[in-house]
Amino acid sequence: MRRRASLLLALLVSSMLMSGAQLVAAQVPITVWGYVYMPDGSPAAGASVTVKAGSVTKSTTTDSSGKYKVTLTVSSVPVTVTVTARKGSYKGSASKTGEGVIRIDVKLRKPSPPPPSKKSTSIALDVERAVYLVDDTVVVRGQIKPPMSAIVTMVMIRPNGTKISSTVKTWENGSFIYSFIADEPGVWKVYASYAGSKEYAASRSPTLEIAVKERARITMSARISGVRPMKVIITGSVEPPVAGATVMVYVSLDGGKTWLHLCNATTDEGGRYRVELELSVSGSLLFKAVFPGTELLARCETEEPPAVKLTSPEEEQLRKQVEDLKKREAELMSTVAELEGEKEQLLQRVEELEESLAEARGALDKLNATLAKLSAEAEAYKDEAAQLRIIAYAGIPLSIVTGLAAGFMLSKRVSRRKG
Secondary structure, X not given: XXXXXXXXXXXXXXXXXXXXXXXXXXXXXXXXXXXXXXXXXXXXXXXXXXXXXXXXXXXXXXXXXXXXXXXXXXXXXXXXXXXXXXXXXXXXXXXXXXXXEEEOOEEOEOOOOOOOOOEOOEEEEEEXXXXXXXXXXXXXXXXXXXXXXXXXXXXXXXXXXXXXXXXXXXXXXXXXXXXXXXXXXXXXXXXXXXXXXXXXXXXXXXXXXXXXXXXXXXXXXXXXXXXXXXXXXXXXXXXXXXXXXXXXXXXXXXXXXXXXXXXXXXXXXXXXXXXXXXXXXXXXXXXXXXXXXXXXXXXXXXXXXXXXXXXXHHHHHHHHHHHHHHHHHHHHHHHHHHHHHHHHHHHHHHHHHHHHHHHHHHHHHHHHHHHHHHHHHHHHHHHHHHHHHHHHHOOOOHHHHHHHHHHHHHHHHHHHHHO
C-alpha cells in the first residue's frame, strides 16, 4: 500500500514539474530588430513592418533611420522569425531562425510591372427553342466578341451529370455552331469557354439550360347527348398515360380561326379525361384539347379537332318544315309520275283515234266518189227520160218506144256493168 502511494505521489510531482516547465517555456521573450532599406539602399523611414514568430505576430513602423524593433513572447526557442516590410508600392521580406535578440534587415524591392492588359472577350450562346423532344438534334449557335478566328471549348452536361467536352473553331466573324443529339429526357446544360491569348483575355459564356422531353399525344372525341338542353360529352386520353395532369378544352365557333377556353379536365390513372358541357350556342362547333406537358412530357394538342352541330329551336322547326316539304314534294312527284303514265296512255289512244279517223276519212272519200258517180248516172237517166218523152210526143208508138227504150237501157246497163 505504501509503495503504491509513493508511486502515485511521484507521478503527481512529475506531472507538476512538466506543467511548470511548459509554463516557463511558454514565456520565452525574443527581441527582433533591424533596418529597412529602399531599393537604392537609403533608409525606408515610416515603413510598416510586420514580425511573425511562430504563431505570434506584431507590427510596428520604422523610424527616420529605417530602424524597427519589437519584443515578442514565444512558446519555445529557437524560433523562425519572418519580417515583412512595405512602403507605398515597395515591398520586401526576410526570415531568420534564432533566440534572444535577432537582427533581421529587409531590403524593399521595386514593384513588379503589371502584366500587359489584354482585350476583354465575351461569348454568347443561343438555341432555336427552349424545349426539345427526345432524339432531336439540338443546334447551338455561338458568337465570340470581338470577332476572331479562335478555338472555343464546348462543355455539355447531360441530365445525369456527365460532362462531355469538345472544341470548335470559330469563323473569322466570330460565329460558330455546335450540335448534339438529345437522347434522354431531362435538363441539358451547355456552355462555351475561351482560354485567351497574348492579346485577348479568357472568357466563358452563360450556361444554357435546355429542356428535353418525351413526345406525348392527346386524343379527343365529342358527341351530343339529349335534346333540350343539349349536352356535349368530350372524352379522350393522354399517351403515355399520366395521372393528375391538366387538360385544357377549347371551342371554336368560326371553323378554327379563333379558340375560346371552355374548361379544364384532370386525367385519371390511365391518362383518360371526360367533360360534360351544356352549351346554349348553336351551329357547327370545333373542339380542341391541349396538354401543357410535364417536366418530362412535351406539350401537345389534338391533331384533328372533332366537330359537332348544335341546332336552335328555330332551326329544328325549320328542319321539320323542310322535312314536311320534302315529304309533300315526294307525294307530288308520285302524282306527277302517275299523271305522266296517264298522259302516255291518252297519247296512245289519240294516235289510235287518229288512225281510225284517217281510215274513216278514206272510206268517206270513197263513198263520196261513189255518190258522185251515182249522181252522174242519175243525171244521165234524166237525159234519157227526157229524150223518151220527146219521142213519145213525136208519135212513135208507145210500145216501140218502150221496147226500144227497154232494150237500150238493158244494153246500157249490161255494158256499164261489164265496164
